[in-house]
Amino acid sequence: MECIDLRTESHRLDGGGFWAVVGDFEGRVRAWRFAEVERDPESVPVDRPGSARAWTGPPASTWASSLGSCAYQAAVTEIRRAIRSGDVYQVNLCRVLQAPLAALDGREPDPEALTSVLARGNPAPYSGLVHVPGGRHLPPVWVVTASPELFLRVEGGLIASGPIKGTASTPAGLTDKDRAENIMIVDLVRNDLQQVCVPGTVEVVGLLEVEQHPGLVHLVSTVQGRLVSAMPPWGRILDATYPPASVSGAPKRAAVTAIERLEPVPRGPYCGAVGWIDADSGRAEIAVGIRTFWWTAEDGGLLRFGTGAGITWGSDPAAEWAETELKADRLIGLASAPG
Numbered sequence: 357m358e359c360i361d362l363r364t365e366s367h368r369l370d371g372g373g374f375w376a377v378v379g380d381f382e383g384r385v386r387a388w389r390f391a392e393v394e395r396d397p398e399s400v401p402v403d404r405p406g407s408a409r410a411w412t413g414p415p416a417s418t419w420a421s422s423l424g425s426c427a428y429q430a431a432v433t434e435i436r437r438a439i440r441s442g443d444v445y446q447v448n449l450c451r452v453l454q455a456p457l458a459a460l461d462g463r464e465p466d467p468e469a470l471t472s473v474l475a476r477g478n479p480a481p482y483s484g485l486v487h488v489p490g491g492r493h494l495p496p497v498w499v500v501t502a503s504p505e506l507f508l509r510v511e512g513g514l515i516a517s518g519p520i521k522g523t524a525s526t527p528a529g530l531t532d533k534d535r536a537e538n539i540m541i542v543d544l545v546r547n548d549l550q551q552v553c554v555p556g557t558v559e560v561v562g563l564l565e566v567e568q569h570p571g572l573v574h575l576v577s578t579v580q581g582r583l584v585s586a587m588p589p590w591g592r593i594l595d596a597t598y599p600p601a602s603v604s605g606a607p608k609r610a611a612v613t614a615i616e617r618l619e620p621v622p623r624g625p626y627c628g629a630v631g632w633i634d635a636d637s638g639r640a641e642i643a644v645g646i647r648t649f650w651w652t653a654e655d656g657g658l659l660r661f662g663t664g665a666g667i668t669w670g671s672d673p674a675a676e677w678a679e680t681e682l683k684a685d686r687l688i689g690l691a692s693a694p695g
Contacts, residue, residue: 376486379645382624430673452624485499513582551596
C-alpha cells in the first residue's frame with residue numbers, strides 16, 4: 357500500500373494499479389494504491405441480514421458553522437460588488453459545519469456505518485467512502501460522500517464531467533438565475549476539457565437536465581470530449597480541471613482568490629474530489645466532494661460537512677443562505693441520528 361500526491365507524482369500511475377482518490381479543494385489530490393483490491397458491484401453497504409452497523413453521530417445541537425447567517429450574507433454582498441466591478445462573474449461561496457465526535461476506546465468512528473445510513477436515507481449516484489485508519493505508516497483519511505455530482509469520468513478514451521448548478525425544493529422552484537449560472541459553468545468546463553482533448557471533440561451532450569434527489573432537485577449538464585492520448589494524461593487532466601469548476605467559479609482563478617479571502621476555514625475534501633482511478637485500464641470515476649463528511653482526530657475528534665451556493669449578480673443573500681440550509685439539513689439530520 358502506498359500514497360502519492362497526484363498533482364506532483366502522477367507519473368507513479370504509469371506502474372498501474374487501482375487507486376482511491378481524495379482531493380482537497382485547496383489543491384492537494386492524494387491517491388492510495390492498495391496491494392489487494394476486491395471488486396464488488398454492491399460497493400455501498402446495504403440492508404442485508406447481519407450487515408447492519410450501528411452509527412451514533414454527534415447531537416444535532418452541537419454542529420457549528422464557520423460562517424453564520426449574517427456573515428454569509430455579507431460575503432454574498434461582497435461578491436456581488438466584485439461582479440459589478442467586473443472582477444469575477446460567479447463565485448461558489450461555502451461554509452463548513454463541524455461537530456465534536458470522539459474516538460471510542462481508541463477506535464475511529466465507523467465510516468461504513470455512516471455510509472450505510474446515507475445509502476438508506478439519501479441515496480446518491482456517486483456515494484462511497486475512502487478510509488485509511490490513522491496510526492499506520494501512511495497518511496490517514498476518513499471521508500464518506502453522498503455526492504450527486506460527477507467531476508470526471510474517463511473511459512474508452514473519452515472524458516466527461518457533469519456540473520451541477522441550480523438547486524430547489526421542486527422543479528418549479530428553479531429560476532432563470534439557476535439556468536444562467538449552469539450555462540456559465542458549462543462554458544468553464546468546456547474550456548477546462550479542451551486543454552486535454554482533441555480539438556473539436558468537446559461537446560455538451562446534456563444541458564439543463566432536471567435531476568431529482570432526496571428533498572431537492574438539481575440542474576445538471578454533461579460535457580464530453582476525446583482525450584489527446586490513448587492512455588489518460590492524469591497530471592495534465594488535473595492541472596486543467598482542478599478544482600472543479602462548479603464549486604469554484606468563473607473566471608476560476610479570480611473566483612478562487614475571492615474564496616480564499618471570504619471563507620475563514622479551508623474546505624478540505626469538501627468541494628474537492630472523491631473517487632477512483634484504475635491505471636491499468638485507463639478508467640476513472642471521480643465525484644465532486646459535495647454532500648460529504650470527513651472526520652479527523654484533531655481536538656479530540658471532529659466530524660465536518662460543507663455546504664454552499666453559487667453567487668451571481670442575480671443572487672439574493674437571504675435566498676443563497678437558505679439554499680445552503682436546504683443542502684445541509686437532510687444530511688446533517690441523518691448523520692446526527694443514532695443508527
